[in-house]
Amino acid sequence: xxxxxxxxxxxxxxxxxxxxxxxxxxxxxxxxxxxxxxxxxxxxxxxxxxxxxxxxxxxxxxxxxxxxxxxxxxxxxxxxxxxxxxxxxxxxxxxxxxxxxxxxxxxxxxxxxxxxxxxxxxxxxxxxxxxxxxxxxxxxxxxxxxxxxxxxxxxxxxxxxxxxxxxxxxxxxxxxxxxxxxxxxxxxxxxxxxxxxxxxxxxxxxxxxxxxxxxxxxxxxxxxxxxxxxxxxxxxxxxxxxxxxxxxxxxxxxxxxxxxxxxxxxxxxxxxxxxxxxxxxxxxxxxxxxxxxxxxx
Numbered sequence: 001x002x003x004x005x006x007x008x009x010x011x012x013x014x015x016x017x018x019x020x021x022x023x024x025x026x027x028x029x030x031x032x033x034x035x036x037x038x039x040x041x042x043x044x045x046x047x048x049x050x051x052x053x054x055x056x057x058x059x060x061x062x063x064x065x066x067x068x069x070x071x072x073x074x075x076x077x078x079x080x081x082x083x084x085x086x087x088x089x090x091x092x093x094x095x096x097x098x099x100x101x102x103x104x105x106x107x108x109x110x111x112x113x114x115x116x117x118x119x120x121x122x123x124x125x126x127x128x129x130x131x132x133x134x135x136x137x138x139x140x141x142x143x144x145x146x147x148x149x150x151x152x153x154x155x156x157x158x159x160x161x162x163x164x165x166x167x168x169x170x171x172x173x174x175x176x177x178x179x180x181x182x183x184x185x186x187x188x189x190x191x192x193x194x195x196x197x198x199x200x201x202x203x204x205x206x207x208x209x210x211x212x213x214x215x216x217x218x219x220x221x222x223x224x225x226x227x228x229x230x231x232x233x234x235x236x237x238x239x240x241x242x243x244x245x246x247x248x249x250x251x252x253x254x255x256x257x258x259x260x261x262x263x264x265x266x267x268x269x270x271x272x273x274x275x276x277x278x279x280x281x282x283x284x285x286x287x288x289x290x291x292x293x294x295x296x297x
Contacts, residue, residue: 019089023072023100024065032159033060038289039163039178042242042296055118056166060159062111063127067155069104070135073097078143078204084197115166123166130155130162146207149190157183160289177236181251181288184233187226188258189281191219195265195274220266223277227262230255237292247295254284
């Protein structure tokens, strides 16, 4: 006997919420905000102001959500071509561009406003700069040049910097150090992902590995170089009094490990070693910030 499935409103709401979660890339947004909160905690002197920390979390989340949504609006036709992104709500016409655009405008405006009203002007400017550069410079540049990775590293490095500035109201040497660590970390992280997904990216016309030869010795050499830069940078938090010897050892060890994995990728040029590098890079960023926080001077 044939049965008819009746979709109830709760099921419809659940589906819509799932689409919005995809639109804002919820897990990615959460990790970005997490690094911003750790930057805030590193900058705090004395007792933690939980209201300000909450304002940073909410404002930052809305700004990143808006950025990710605009990214999908711009790339909707290319998302359809890739296995990784073909089921996104705009690509599948489950969500209109108008609906997504209104949502992104509202979340972006509210997010930047929260950062400015409850934290400080610098925080709002950093949030706005991050949103605009990611959505309207990095995103369209991906179709033009692999320099998009370099450009995208700037908004990608803002979260811990924003957190520090939100806590202190100042751009200091410590803020610059946090920015640099996050900036150079992104290259082995993103390029390892691009290595794994290179065939999928090609379907949409993206060439995001550093060499036009794709998975090659040239690309792997660039990954090694950017990973190796993290080793001397690992000394800076201790040299400038941001943290002690414990975190210095942790950060140096993590940076050396990333570099060694990059060398291994150079030798094998395999997706398997790219996955190992990707996993290590995912663990590296929170490990660095948490160790600095634990060892805060």
